[in-house]
Every structure is written in structure tokens, then in C-alpha cells.
Amino acid sequence: MASITFDRFRENYLNAGYTARSWLLTLDHKRIAVLYMISITFFFFVGGFAAVLFRLELLTPQADLVSLDNYNRLFTVHGIIMIFFFLVPAIPSVLGNFLIPLMIGARDLAYPRLNLASWYLFMIGGFITFGAVVFGGVDTGWTFYTPYSSGYTNTAVVATIVGVFIAGISTILTGLNFIVTIHKLRAPGMTWSRLPLFVWSHYATSLIFILATPVLGVSLLLVVAERLLGIGIFDPSRGGDPVLFQHLFWFYSHPAVYIMVLPAMGVISELIAAFSRRRVFGYTFVALASLAIAFIGFLVWGHHMFVAGQSAFNAAIFSGLSFLVAIPSAVKVFNWTATLYKGSISLDTPMLYALGFIGLFVIGGLTGLFVASLALDVHVHDTYFVVAHFHYIMVGASVMAYLGGIHYWWPKISGRTYPEWWGRISAALIFAGFNLTFFPQFILGYQGMPRRYATYPEEFQVLNVMSTAGASIVSLGYLLPLIYLIWSLRTGERVGPNPWRVSGLEWTTSSPPPTENFSTIPVVTAEAYTDFPEDDEDE
């Protein structure tokens, strides 16, 4: 990495203040992003710890490590914490928060106070839910299906939902902030057709935030009302239809999958362009594909309900629409692959994560077609096949992208380099361990093992043991970056504005950036990904 003389005492967002107050009351989007990073890392390891425990339990067919009730609580903790408090906010609230103003040439988000309020809401919601699921114990699964959640379980459902609801408000406000920022605060010359693809995908994600989240909010509120007030909207004994809850739940929760994967796709577009040193092939199509995914993603929720008592006719419509959503996703994969053609490819850690992302996303996406196929889904629905499928998308793809992004922008965020060798090791460990964990689950699912089973027939044991073995590798892979990234804060080499020598406004300002981002607001004259500094490696 090129090292240039660098004034280490230069004012930046990190050394602008050292007091707790300067962090907890900050309005700087970069500091808020760092606050988010710390919080979601905490939640990630809480959710991961639950997963390790129940994977250990699944080593044997009997329930010998934890009781059946505790097993049910563990997978609920894992699902709720990972989805609402890690995956949904991970990339938007950390990388999006940090980078969107930098990428469009703005000084901050449109509403800095609202941004800070979002973080506080997230933390309040997070700790209410954390307390409820960890100390109280909730056993509904993250799906809260009625009438089990509303009338049968006697666990801490209400507190959990209150926490999720508050976190939901936080994500709505984040989405609102991003939308207004992207519309109104672009630097002169930063037209829509010049926006980095990362920003496009966050715009699409924000639309889902504001349009889908409230529906989840209101349906969860009704579950609370049913438990507390006896308002019985989904109660079958009064003529209510519990399946209606599933409609409303999936109206949020299917698009929520795209909340998790769209920002990841944005990160990957940046990484592929940066490490191929060329403009993304088919920029317009990749950008519009984000919007198409966000839109079509709203039309497919019924594919979670093919055997739930929905009309067969409606199920067929949902199935057909689900196949359509594969098209923009595949367009992205093909365009990324085509970007490599005639590129100048270097396999640094972020690129390894990006290529790993493509591999896992292709498998996750293609098995998505399996579960969208009506008759096939009748068999694999609610089995480990589905578990494997969505982990390939949500963990395989989203977490790979998140880590890839963290590594790529680490010099920008911290002003220092990370240890490259360890980075590559962790990327390889995660990729290998992940496949060992989840690939056997495809087979397990097709053989008929239902999900959320604490005990299982003995013939499923071999595959379960493989899966648990993989989980231990993947855990190690996730622990490594936590350690060496923190370590690099002291030992990493200080870097200049553009250590990767790539294109993009965020690389024109110093690392770490000053509080006001740019000394003067930049004027954009070039298309995205066309402004690579001269490559001096071939000389």
C-alpha cells in the first residue's frame, strides 16, 4: 500500500473529542455509524452464541444438553436478535450511515438529530428485547405465528414485541433519513446516473424500510393487544383467521430479506469495481435491478404460505411472481462477473469476501427458485432445506458483504490498515466453515427433517454432526476479524486518503475523514467508477 507523508495530528472525526458525551450526543453520521457498529457486533455475538449452543444440542438425536423448552428459546433468541438487531441494521446503519454522505458529497445526513435518535431507539428496543429473550425467554420463533404467540405460549412475548416495535421505528427513521439525503443533498454534478451503486441499493432498501416495517409494527401490536386486552383479531374461536397474521407478517418479512441483501449487493458492486479497477459492467441495469428487486420483493410474500391454507390460485400467483424476482438478482450476478472481464484483479481480503459472496449468493438464490416452485415447496417447506436456503442468502451473502465492506472501508473508518494475511485467513475460514455448516442442511431438509426440532430420528445424525462441525469453524472465522480489527486500531499502518487507489468521492477526503467530511463540497464531473488514479504497479 502506498504510504505518503501524513500529518497524524490532523483534525478528524475520531479525534474531534474524546469524552463520552462527545460520542453519546454526537450528531456526526460517522460517529453514529461507529456506535451502531459496536452495538450490532454485540448483538451478533449474542445471536451467534445461541446458535452455537443449539448446534451443540443437535449433535445427538436426543435432547441432552438443553431441555426442549430451552432449545425453543435458543432458536428464538437466535432468530430475533440476528434478524431485527443484526442483519436488518447491519449494512445500512453502519456502512450506509458512514458512507452515504461521503459518497454523494454531503456534510451529513439530512437529519443528524433524527439519526442519533434512531440509534437511541435501536438501543432501547434492543435492550428491551435482549432482556426479554435472554432473561425472560421467548419461545415463539422469530415469526410470532398466531395463535401460538397470542394465546398459547406463556413466555415474555409482549416485552419482546415492544422491543422489536421500537427497533422498527428506528429503521423507519433511518430509511426516511437516507431517502431525503439522497434526494436533496447530492453534491453539484452528482446526478442520479453518477450515484455509486451502493447508494442506489440503499435507496431501494430505504423504500422497503418505510413501506414494509409499519405493517409488521401494526400486526405485532395486535398480537400484544390480544395478549393484554383480549382484543381477538386472529383468534379462531371468535371466527378470526390466524392465517391473516401470516399475510401481514410476511408482507414485511419477505421484503425484509431484501433489506438484508440489497445493501449487501451495493457493497459487492463497490468491491468488484474497486478490485477489478474498472467501471461496473451494465451500471444502469445493476442500479435499476435494485429498484426492481425492492418492488417485486413486495409482491411475493405469499410464497411462505403455500401449505398454510392460502387459496391454491393465490399461491400460484405468488409463485409466478417469485420467479420474476430471480431475474434482477441474476442480472446483478452476471454483471459482476462480466465486470471481471478485462479488469485488473487483485485478491485482497475484501475481494475474497466479494467473490465468496457471489458463490454463496448464487447457491442461495438458485435454491430460492426451488422453494418458489409450488409442488417442491410443499415438500421442503419448514424443513432444513429452507433453513439452509435462507442462511445462504442472509448469512452467506449478507454477512460476507458486511465483513468485506468493513475490511474495504476500514482504512477510511479507522485511518489504519488491517493485517492482510489474517484477513485472508478469516475470509477462507468463513467460506469453508459456512459451506460445511449449511450445505448438509439442504440434504437434511430434502430427506424430511423439519426445522425447529430439538430431537430428531437417528438417521439424520451424521449430517447434523457435519453441520455442527462447520459451525465451530465458522465461529472461529467470525471471531478472528473481531480480534485483529481491534488490534489494528493500535498497530495498523496509518494511511492516506486513498490507500486502495480507487474511484469514489469517499476516497478524496482524508482517512479518517474530518468531521465536516470535505473542506469544500466537491463538484462531480465524472461518471461512477471511472476515476481510478494511475496504476503504478506495472511499471
Add this chain to the structure above:
Amino acid sequence: MSETTTTGGAVEVHYQTPEEKLELNRLGMWVFLASEVMFFGGLFTIYLVYRWLYPQVFATASRELDLVLGTINTAILLTSSFTMALAVHAIQAGSRRALTLFLLLTMLLGLAFIGIKGTEYLHVINEGLFPNREQLLTLSADERPGQIFFSLYFAMTGLHLLHMLLGLLVIAFLIVQANLFKRYSAADYSAIENMGLYWHFVDIVWIFIFPLLYLIDRAS
């Protein structure tokens, strides 16, 4: 416009002109309202499903509601929207006095709405029409879905009421700001305008709740 942040640095140079600030905040509010549409929209969807499944029971249950109170309340809310529009109009002309007057009127009308709503709730609850109440369970036992109607009645009007209460709090805050701290002017009235948008939105929700809950089958 500039704001000082507690991180020590000066950040804000978002707005070149007051007009741009108004437009930015206006957009933010509309994005928020789009989100609110979906929030109430979930309830309206549930309503439509059950009305389709149980048309008879919904018609019977709807006749239990007090149409006179409902109509008066609708008129009050429409009037409050009118005064709220005038409040925004006033500050657009820079008149803080007229603004205060119209905001106070709006608050008064909002409180009247809540008062009437409260008596209506008391009436409905005393009739035993709150879900899970003994009367509703026994009186119309063979019309259990009637409980769903009243569940929806309380959920929809309750969430609406909650939005009104929140709105009233913010209006009170705005009145204090305008009079004690001399905030808002013809060039800087985003907060008032957005409050207006919110209030009109709450009005629109009621415009749909009213016929759906009170006017199902009054003819027979």
C-alpha cells in the same frame, strides 16, 4: 443555516436557502406519512378481510355504534383540519398571533373530539361490547365474529386516538415555542407546516374509519 454539534466540529451547511430547507423538511414529512399510511393500512386490510368473511355480523355490530356522536366527531375533526390549514396560512404570512389563535382552536377541537370519543368508549364498554367482556361473550354468543368487529373498532379508533394525542402534544409545544421563544416566521415555518400535514393525515384516516365502522348497513 448552520448548526453546532457537540462533537466540536461545525457540520451543517445543508441548506443554501430557506426555501431549500422547507422543501427538504416537507419531503421528509411526506416520506414519514407514506410510512404511516402503511401502518394504518395493515388495519384496514384486516378490516376488509373480515368484512368480506362476515358481512352480516359486521352490519349488526355496526348498528350498535352511536351514529350521532360519530357524525358530530367527524364534523369536529374536519373543522380542526380547516383551522389547522389556516394556522399554516397565518405563519406563511408571518403572523405569529394568528398562528397561535388557530393552533389553539385546533387544539380545542381536538380535545372536543377526544372527549366525545371518550364518552363513546364508555358507552360501548358499559354495553359490554368490549371484546372478552361477559356481555359480549354471552349476549351475542352465536355471533362471535362480532367480537372481531369490536376488536377492530377499538384497534382502529384507538390507534387513531393515540395519533391525535401525540399531535395535540406537539401543537402545545409549537404554541409554546412560537410565543415564549418567538420561533417561526414567513421564511421558517417547516415545523408548523409539517404539523399541519400530520394533522390532516390523521383527519384522512378518520375520513375512512367513519364510513367503514359507523355506516355499514343503516338502511335496514
Add this chain to the structure above:
Amino acid sequence: MNHQPVSRRTYFLVYLGLLVLLAATVGAAFLDAGWLNPVIALTIAVIKAVLVILFFMHVRASSAIVRIFALLGFFWLGILIFLTMGDYLTRIWLPPV
């Protein structure tokens, strides 16, 4: 930019219109029009909402992007209602299997 996009007179006329429509919707509810009753009630409600949005909420005088977001929520609500009702309306088409 004109800071007062709508005049007081217009506000008042819209307000009067809303009250007239309120009277109309209550009156129409007492006519026995069968399946037309809910249609009339909802049509009047939509007209009232549009009046409020266009005039009280100044959408008639607003920028394109504000108009788009004013429509967006309702459009998405349409998706939710359409595909959810699609289930309930077609459950009788095939035996509920």
C-alpha cells in the same frame, strides 16, 4: 416561491365541500342500495381524502417528488390489499385444499 399556495377563500370552500360530503355519506347510508352502499361510502371517502390532500396539504402546489411520495403509500397499500384479498376471494374457486 409563493409562500401561500392556497388562499383562505379556497380553504373555506374546501371545508364547506367536506361538510357537504359528510352529510351526503351519512344520508346515503340510509338508502337501501344493497352492494352499492359500501361503494358509495368509500367513493365519498376517497373524494374527501383527495380534497384534503390536494388543498389542505398543498399537494396541488407541491414539487413532483412530494407528489410521488404522497401517492406511494397508497399505492403500496393497494398491493397489500389486492394480494391479501386475492387469497380470500379465490378460496372458494377451488375447494379449500
Add this chain to the structure above:
Amino acid sequence: MPGFPDIPGLPQLPLFPQQASTVAGQVDFIFAAEIALGLFFTTIVVILIIYFGIRYRRGARVDRSNPPDTNLKVELSWMLGLLVLGMGSFLGAASVYFNINTPPADALDIYVVGQQWMWKAQHPEGRREINELHVPVNVPVRLTMISQDVIHSFFIPAFRLKYDVIPGRYTNLWFEATRPGEYHLFCAEYCGTNHSRMIGKVVVMEQSDYQAWLSSGTAAEVPLSDAGEQLFSQLGCSGCHTGEPNATAPDLAGIFGQPRPLESGENVIADESYIRESILFPSEKIVAGYAPIMPTYEGRITEEQLLELVAYIQSLGAGAEGQQ
């Protein structure tokens, strides 16, 4: 839909569980076809990534001039190709799904009630069983299922079939077993503490064995319709539904499966769901010409008893008068 070849010894293949129903082969065929499709795309992408990654690695002296920026024809052609493949898979899977959802008219009826945490099955001839389901081979069987509490899901992997069992409403699942043997029965929808213990077995028997099994029950296991007839008089239904022309309640003979004109002017088919609903919520759908005087039986009757009443009313419709 061509069937997936029925390879002997297939159960040993780790990927495919036993095939024991008529749809199992079809589902496996779709699965295999989509695996082929998936492998095709994965291979292309992986090979291209590796090839480009090596050929265009940084420092390699290769021709990098004029990299293509965007190409409308390329984009449109892969979008169109995907659309065609996607719609092909959709139609294939949908046709099997509609088959799964349309039980043949002559199917054998068996009733299933799910509750936390067991499966209860009732055969029309009277046998009742818990966590087991005995069915004859090569005969279409139609399950009418309902839950007494939360949502469950009746899942038989060897048949490649499952359907949710919902409180408050009947759902159906039909299959034709092709191979005698014992197969797993799982609850696939999370239902609380003992969800993973809500399992059992489906026993597919030769038809003669099945008949023998049916008649080997205890004396208490009377046919469902007889049990229903008993309930019919016990609960006082027969007081009004007398079957006489001027009775205060409609004659129930021969109504099963027939359209019934309602007060509201609509017609409704008197199927299992309608009969259940009419017992629990009698005033919602009144048959034209009758007053809403029937009391509700909600809370006074179990799901199993409801099924007995349904079976009884169904047995009344067996005669030719049902066809009028």
C-alpha cells in the same frame, strides 16, 4: 409430468428419501431438474470468475483495452432467457401443485385432529388411532384435518406432502401411497414445547391387511356416522332438524356437497367447512326460508365430535336424493 425414474435401491441414496406416493416421483423430478439448472448456472459463474480472476490478475500482461461498459443486447438476452426458464419451472411445479390440491372424488375419507402434541386420526369405519395413521396402498386417501389449538402441519416426507393443520377451519391433504411400509409422520409447523415430539408413523398396508386392521378394533369403536347420529340426538339437534316438511329447521338428508340457497341470496356448498361453521356460528349463513333460531354449539363440542356430526350428515347424503 413425466415421473422421475423409479430406481430400485433409491432409499440408499442420501439425497432422496423413499418414494412412497404417486406424487413423490414428480416432486423428485422437479427437484432433479432444478438441480441441473442450478448446477448449469453455478458452473458458468464459477468457471468465469476463476478464469477472469487468473487471466486478468493484477500485474498480468494482457490486453485490457476497450473494456465493454454496457451492452443492451447482452442484458436483454439473459433477462429473457431467465424469464423463459423461470416460467418453465413455475408451470411444471404449478401443475403438480394443482394435482396435489385436487383430491379425486372417490378418495377414502380419514379425519385428523392435531393438538399439542399429538395426532389423532379417525377412520369412518370407527377405528381411532394416536400418532399413527394406517392407510391402504394404491387407494387415494383424503385427509380432512383440523387443529384443536395452534397451527400444526401434517408432513410425510416419503410422500413429499405436507399441509398445515389450522384451528377453526378444515384443510385437506390427499395422497395415494404406492409402497407398503412404515414412514415418518412429522409436525412441520412449530407448535410449542414438544414440537419435535409430535411425530408418529404412517403405516401403508396391503388393502386386505387394511380391511382386517379396520375390523380389529374394540367394540367401543363404532363407525363415525353412528357416533354422529348418537350425538345428533344427545345434543338435541334432532328436535328441530326432524326431516319433516314443516319443521323449524332444514332437513339435512341429502344436502352434503349440494349448493344451499342462503337468506342473503347467495349459494353455498354444504361441505365439511360449512357444516362445521353452521354448528358453531349458526346465524352467519342461514338457509333461505328459516329463522335464525339455532343456538351456538361453540365451546360445547370438541373437534372430534364435530367431525362425527359431519360424517353423520355426510352419511345421510349417500342416497340418490342427494343428486336432485
